[in-house]
Amino acid sequence: MTPYTEDELKKKIRGGYILESPEEMTPGYRKALIVQLTVQADTELMSAPAYWFAARHAPSTNTQVSAHAIIQDELAHANIAYRLLEDLGVSKEHLVYGREPHEFKHPYGFDQPLDNWAELVVANGFFDRAGICLLGDVHRNTSYGPLKRALVKVDMEETFHLRHGEVWMRRLARAGGAATELLQRCVDWMFPMTIEWFGLPDDLKHHSGQLDYKLKGLTNDELRQVWMSSTVPLCERLGLSVPAHYDEEDDEYVLEYPFPCEYDPEAKRWLFDDGEITWGAVFERWKGRGPMNEIYVDSVRRSRASVASWLN
Amino acid sequence: MRTGLDEGVYEVFARKSRGEPLRHIGYIDAPGDELARVYAWKTYDEENWFEMCVVPRGAVIPVNRVEGPWAKNVPEGTSGP
Numbered sequence: 001m002t003p004y005t006e007d008e009l010k011k012k013i014r015g016g017y018i019l020e021s022p023e024e025m026t027p028g029y030r031k032a033l034i035v036q037l038t039v040q041a042d043t044e045l046m047s048a049p050a051y052w053f054a055a056r057h058a059p060s061t062n063t064q065v066s067a068h069a070i071i072q073d074e075l076a077h078a079n080i081a082y083r084l085l086e087d088l089g090v091s092k093e094h095l096v097y098g099r100e101p102h103e104f105k106h107p108y109g110f111d112q113p114l115d116n117w118a119e120l121v122v123a124n125g126f127f128d129r130a131g132i133c134l135l136g137d138v139h140r141n142t143s144y145g146p147l148k149r150a151l152v153k154v155d156m157e158e159t160f161h162l163r164h165g166e167v168w169m170r171r172l173a174r175a176g177g178a179a180t181e182l183l184q185r186c187v188d189w190m191f192p193m194t195i196e197w198f199g200l201p202d203d204l205k206h207h208s209g210q211l212d213y214k215l216k217g218l219t220n221d222e223l224r225q226v227w228m229s230s231t232v233p234l235c236e237r238l239g240l241s242v243p244a245h246y247d248e249e250d251d252e253y254v255l256e257y258p259f260p261c262e263y264d265p266e267a268k269r270w271l272f273d274d275g276e277i278t279w280g281a282v283f284e285r286w287k288g289r290g291p292m293n294e295i296y297v298d299s300v301r302r303s304r305a306s307v308a309s310w311l312n
Numbered sequence: 313m314r315t316g317l318d319e320g321v322y323e324v325f326a327r328k329s330r331g332e333p334l335r336h337i338g339y340i341d342a343p344g345d346e347l348a349r350v351y352a353w354k355t356y357d358e359e360n361w362f363e364m365c366v367v368p369r370g371a372v373i374p375v376n377r378v379e380g381p382w383a384k385n386v387p388e389g390t391s392g393p
Contacts, residue, residue, distance in 0.1 A: 083338075153356065
């Protein structure tokens with residue numbers, strides 16, 4: 001039984017209180033934390049097959065090692081997040097093996113195929129940076145002690161993934177010719193993909209309680225700005241064009257395309273010319289999942305049943 | 313449902329270098345002690361640990377706190393220290 005009402009717990013948390021076990025949680029807190037951890041765990045888990053399929057395009061044994069080291073990290077992060085969920089009474093067995101592929105809560109970006117080495121390194125540069133923005137904020141602000149400690153390792157390793165992405169983006173950008181053209185094509189679909197990942201703008205967002213419970217510190221729009229404040233200058237330094245710029249007067253990054261807008265996953269192209277769509281339409285697209293959803297989910301669990309049957 | 317892949321929880325402790333405290337760094341699910349050692353070492357590879365060990369969750373006996381992951385290990389009929 002929780003010893004606090006929702007308001008009492010929120011007040012304690014505002015004063016710096018750190019929760020250490022589920023017994024201290026109110027139903028609202030527990031529910032918000034479970035949603036947050038499920039998104040986190042599913043995202044880490046689904047990044048693994050996305051990167052794993054792409055790692056086949058690694059151009060050397062060294063790059064094979066670094067690509068697979070990243071995949072290994074992602075799986076460990078997923079494992080840790082599912083373990084935290086298990087302590088909240090949620091079954092890891094069900095989450096990983098019992099759900100339909102479309103029920104996973106990872107972002108739409110990890111339903112897309114990464115078809116070459118450039119797409120993998122831009123994923124490291126863009127998607128892993130989004131991971132750092134989101135989880136770094138959780139690490140600094142979360143009121144749940146076990147999560148704060150678990151994120152020490154996660155932050156450390158995501159920073160390595162980001163560096164891997166940046167270093168390789170720089171190499172491809174300097175090469176010129178076909179390499180740079182390919183890199184630009186990656187940026188063209190992956191930049192807006194990451195922007196959308198941060199979710200509903202603040203003026204449309206229903207109050208989820210994640211901020212009141214200090215499960216995170218920054219809003220969606222603030223996190224989107226944090227991501228752009230490092231990604232846009234990086235791309236500009238590398239001579240890559242991105243559909244966003246810094247506006248000095250308003251002291252913020254501004255998108256130069258209709259947001260949100262529709263995406264053609266087969267062509268890997270955003271339909272800027274078709275104009276702005278509603279967030280309802282975006283949620284429909286997310287719910288329908290992307291082209292690799294079933295393949296990725298199957299790839300992390302295909303042998304579970306047969307091995308389990310051998311052991312019984 | 314028992315699957316033959318059933319796992320128990322192990323607490324993972326590690327020390328960064330000589331002179332440092334042994335810290336609780338996380339947990340791992342494993343079907344036995346041997347694989348718990350392997351999984352812990354492979355999962356928590358963010359540091360070059362001087363020392364790492366694993367303890368089955370059921371073996372941690374709380375002394376002064378009666379909630380949290382080890383609560384059910386409090387010996388019956390006892391209260392605080």
